[in-house]
Amino acid sequence: MVAALDVVADLRARLGRVQAAMTERSLGGLLLYASGQHTMLRMDQIMYLADVRVLGPHGVLVVPPRGEPTLLVTPRWDYARVRELTWLEQVEAVEPDELPARVALHASDLKSPLGLGGQKGLPAAFAHALGTAIGRELVDVDDLVPDLAAARTPVELDRIRRAAAIADQGFTALCEAAAVGLREHELAAEVEAAMIRAGAEDNFGLMGGGAHNIAIRAPQHRALERGDVIIGEITPCYQGYLAQLCRTLILGEPTPLQREKYDLLLRAYEAGRAAALPGRPSGDIARAINEVIGAAGYAEYCRPPYMRTRGHSLGLGAVVPYDLTDDSSPILVEGMTFIIHPNQYLPETGYLMLGDTVVIRADGPESLTQTPVRLFWKDA
């Protein structure tokens, strides 16, 4: 549990690794940027070190090669929250138009070269304003922090485990609430509410139902019908960290064909898990899944436009190993967290979903989500 872990020591160790990497790269300082737009698609590098998500629109962490970083956030009224949540001593909250000058002031004592991370979310205009205020070139080191964050720390893993448990509760709520006549957005609302009560602060949630789904999508206003295949991608966020669960629920007894095709996903899932070993390239997981599904006659459905990825990193947004595709090359290491999901469109059944968040251990993947690995259905 988080309470038994030393969160500050964990964060200080992360800072130490980052500062060591700065020294290796001969950086005189490091600026990490995060906007207020939190996304599963990129890493929040400020959250990784400061343990707080900025409200935005902008936040910058000024990291010296030694000593304490300074966190600068917007808007000004968010100071008290940030001050309470972060372990860092030096925090400033300013209005957005004041931020470049304040960053420049705090960076003025740092030697060149200055590195800049978090650029994938850095808008061009703010980058220009920041560069002008600082008055010297910023070196692109967008990979520095994500590379160091490939394996989860104990505190990170604990939070992802909690998020995974919340995802399990979300799917339980989905199974309980799903009913003929309930609208998709109402079902999503019930799932969200259950997860918020369980501690979720956010959710990357997609959910749809129909007799033949083409892909996962946002909920619509459509009323659920008997025989609907409800697919859900449930991704709660707990203290900044995400975990994901993918499952399929049928409103009514599954047909023999649906059972047969879901068994294919189950076999592919096990093949993917068997390939998820330390030292192996992450692409092995995708290839193992695609081999099973392809051998069943669905090779063309393992590629775009039907399918893109067999999983992706999870935790603090996208970090190594990123997407799990046939050609992905990152080597798996102990402590990485990601989802393995052999979700698949099949012409006979439509889109079916199955996936769990795992952490890589020495002997293979440990599932963090605990929902049984099977096709779900309920009387309708």
Place this chain on the structure above:
Amino acid sequence: MQTLHTVLKRGGLVWVQEDVPPSIFPPRQARVQQAIAAAGHDAWLVYGDAYRYGDVAYLTHFLPRVRGVLLLVPRAGDPTLLVAVGSRDIPAAKTLTCVEDVRPYTRLPGEAVKLIRERGLADKRLGLVGVEELVAVGDWEQIRASLPDARWEPAGDAIGQLRVAKDQIELDVMRQAAAIVRDALKAAEQALRPGMTERELLAVVDREMRRGRAEDARCLVASGPRASVSLRPPEDRALEAGDVLLLHLAAEYQRYWAEAGQTFVLGQTDADTRALAEAAQRAADAMASAARPGVPAGALADAALAALTDVESLLSPQHATLSTSYGLAHGLGLDVEEPPFARVGETAPLGAGNALALHVVLHGRDGHGALAEQTIVVGDDGARPLLDPPLPTLVERG
């Protein structure tokens, strides 16, 4: 009001054409094309993301759930929309927009450059709307480098000027958004009790807004001792008898936002809280009274601050000035914060059809505080509430 953004817009996502008819979009696109011609440009690139999507939605009704969307509007002819989804998701994306030509992208620069070249615009004058403000610097530099002969020019706020006065269709949709927020505040009133956590309260209001068809829902609170400090996303603090709770909600329906908030007291209201709530209400009323066409937006802030002078002694010394940091009033509609902004000294004049969110947040001493919020619409003869009657500022939950 600024809130903590979500990783995804996760409410029901459809185009309700009974509320937002397709017929409103061709005239909007025609007006923008006139502006493109007037600026001497050949096309505009309009960018929006999950937070700032107003300009794109005004012309397309499209709503990005995550990442961004790029709209190319030529001086003549049909627009093209680049959306951050896979090709399998294009049929679903097309159900959300009036634009016929909707294309997927994984990486924006490649698809944007391809589109600009395809349209014969690689050496033309291209106006930029929201591009430099929102597109990631690496992506933008890559686009510019790939099209060295294009002339990129800021297009100014022409689309914003078209959006600033809401028409009847827009106001009707905003009323539906306001009704979603009102129902959630009523649900909060029913649910509030000592022992309930802020997060449990969030579950109540979030569920209510999403079941009410909100596409997005936001919440800020300040309870107990924090009523003296600042609003923030709900946490695990358990409410206690006697607590003051400031609750701000916002909901988006059919791309349009509404905001509202109330001050709840879990028990009997004491003199300080009542005085703060009355002052907050007076300040909001003063802004509503001052809101007329031609009046500088900054006059609203002046009116509010003048109405607050007699409670200065009740305010927290550390947090008294936060009222202006939250923003006392701003426009809202397709963006949750948009012009006009009623900052002190703001000279931009108000106009008929402006929809303004008024929010007065006062942090008092020792757990006292108050929040008064309402949305008004500026008419030729003054302002009226978007949703009538407005909810009371102060609510006791004994």
